[in-house]
Amino acid sequence: MKISNKMKNTTAIAHSNIALIKYWGKSNQKLNIPAVDSISITLKELSTKTTVRISENLEKDTLILNNRPAVEKQRLRISRFLDLIRHEKKFDFPLEIKSENNFPTAAGLASSASGFAALALAASKAAGLNLSSFELSELARKGSGSAARSIYGGFVHMHRGDEKSGMDAVADQLYDENYWDLRLLILVTSIKEKEIGSTEGMNLSAKTSPYYKNWIQSSIGDISEMKNAIVKKDFEKLGELSEFSCLKMHALAMSSNPGIIYWNENTIKIINKVRALRKSGLGVFFTIDAGPQVKVLCLPQDISKVKDEFKNIKGIKQTIHSAIGPSVYILGENT
Ligand code: DP6
Numbered sequence: 001m002k003i004s005n006k007m008k009n010t011t012a013i014a015h016s017n018i019a020l021i022k023y024w025g026k027s028n029q030k031l032n033i034p035a036v037d038s039i040s041i042t043l044k045e046l047s048t049k050t051t052v053r054i055s056e057n058l059e060k061d062t063l064i065l066n067n068r069p070a071v072e073k074q075r076l077r078i079s080r081f082l083d084l085i086r087h088e089k090k091f092d093f094p095l096e097i098k099s100e101n102n103f104p105t106a107a108g109l110a111s112s113a114s115g116f117a118a119l120a121l122a123a124s125k126a127a128g129l130n131l132s133s134f135e136l137s138e139l140a141r142k143g144s145g146s147a148a149r150s151i152y153g154g155f156v157h158m159h160r161g162d163e164k165s166g167m168d169a170v171a172d173q174l175y176d177e178n179y180w181d182l183r184l185l186i187l188v189t190s191i192k193e194k195e196i197g198s199t200e201g202m203n204l205s206a207k208t209s210p211y212y213k214n215w216i217q218s219s220i221g222d223i224s225e226m227k228n229a230i231v232k233k234d235f236e237k238l239g240e241l242s243e244f245s246c247l248k249m250h251a252l253a254m255s256s257n258p259g260i261i262y263w264n265e266n267t268i269k270i271i272n273k274v275r276a277l278r279k280s281g282l283g284v285f286f287t288i289d290a291g292p293q294v295k296v297l298c299l300p301q302d303i304s305k306v307k308d309e310f311k312n313i314k315g316i317k318q319t320i321h322s323a324i325g326p327s328v329y330i331l332g333e334n335t
Contacts, residue, residue: 239285
C-alpha cells in the first residue's frame with residue numbers, strides 16, 4: 001500500500017450494546033469465536049468516536065483514549081488488532097488512534113463493544129478497505145466478541161457459527177432501531193475498575209464451572225425464545241428471558257473456581273427493587289453484564305415512573321437513560 005504524505009483522518013462512531021441473551025465462553029480463544037449465540041440491543045446514549053490516521057512518521061501505533069495516552073496493555077491489544085488490517089492490506093505503517101467514549105470507561109459499560117466496532121470501521125476505511133457489514137462484524141469480533149454486535153443498530157443476533165475459521169461467527173441485524181421503542185435505565189453502582197475482565201472471567205468459567213456444558217446447551221432454546229418474543233413484541237417474555245439469561249450467566253461466573261462475584265450490595269438492592277416494582281404492576285426487568293451496574297428495561301410509557309422510583313436510592317452513582325441506537329457509521333474523512 002502506498003502512503004501519501006498528506007494522510008486522511010478517518011472518524012467512525014459506534015454505539016455500545018447490551019446483551020439480552022448473554023455471551024459467556026469461547027470455542028476458540030485465538031480467533032475469539034463465541035461458544036454461544038447472543039442477542040443484544042444497541043444503545044443510543046452510549047457511543048465511542050474513533051479517529052484513525054495512518055502515519056509513516058511514527059515508530060509504533062499510538063493510542064489516545066479519552067484524551068490521555070493509553071496504558072501499554074490497552075495499546076498492545078489495539079496494536080494486535082490493527083495487525084489484522086495491516087496483514088490484509090499488506091502495509092506495515094503504524095497507526096495513530098484517538099478514541100473517546102461519551103460514558104465513563106471505568107464503570108464497565110461495555111466500552112470494548114463500541115470501541116472495537118468503531119475501530120474496525122475507521123481503521124479498515126483508513127487503510128482503503130471497503131468492508132461489508134458482515135466482514136466488519138467478523139473483524140470487530142476478533143477485537144472483542146460483543147463488538148461484533150455493535151456493527152449493527154437495533155436488535156442484533158450474534159452467531160457462534162459452524163466454521164473452524166470463525167468466518168460465520170458474525171452478527172446480523174434482526175430489526176433496526178425503529179422497529180420497537182424500548183428503554184433502558186442504566187444504574188451505575190460503582191465506578192471502580194472491575195477486578196476480573198470478561199475475557200478472563202469467561203475463560204475461567206469454561207475451564208472450571210461444572211455448569212458450563214449445560215450453559216452452552218440451554219442457550220440454544222433461549223435464543224429461539226428471545227427471537228420469538230422480539231417478533232411478537234412481547235415485552236413480558238423479552239424481560240423474563242433477559243433476567244433468566246443474566247442470572248444464568250452470573251451463576252456460571254459464581255460457580256467457577258475461584259468463584260467470580262461481579263455484584264455489590266447495591267446491585268442486589270436494585271434487583272430486589274425491580275422485582276418488587278414488577279409485583280406491584282410496573283413492567284420492569286433487569287439485566288447485568290460482567291460488573292455491578294444494573295440495566296433496567298422498560299417500555300417508553302413507563303420510563304418517567306421508573307426514573308422516579310430509582311431517583312433517591314442511595315448507592316446509585318449515576319443514571320443514564322437510553323433508547324435503542326443505530327449501526328456504526330463514518331462521521332467524516334478529512335486531510
Ligand atoms: C457479560 O465481548 O467483553 O458483556 O470477547 O473476551 O472481549 P471478549 O468479551 P466481551 O464479553 C461480553 C460479556 C458480557 C455479555 C455480552 O455482552 O454478551
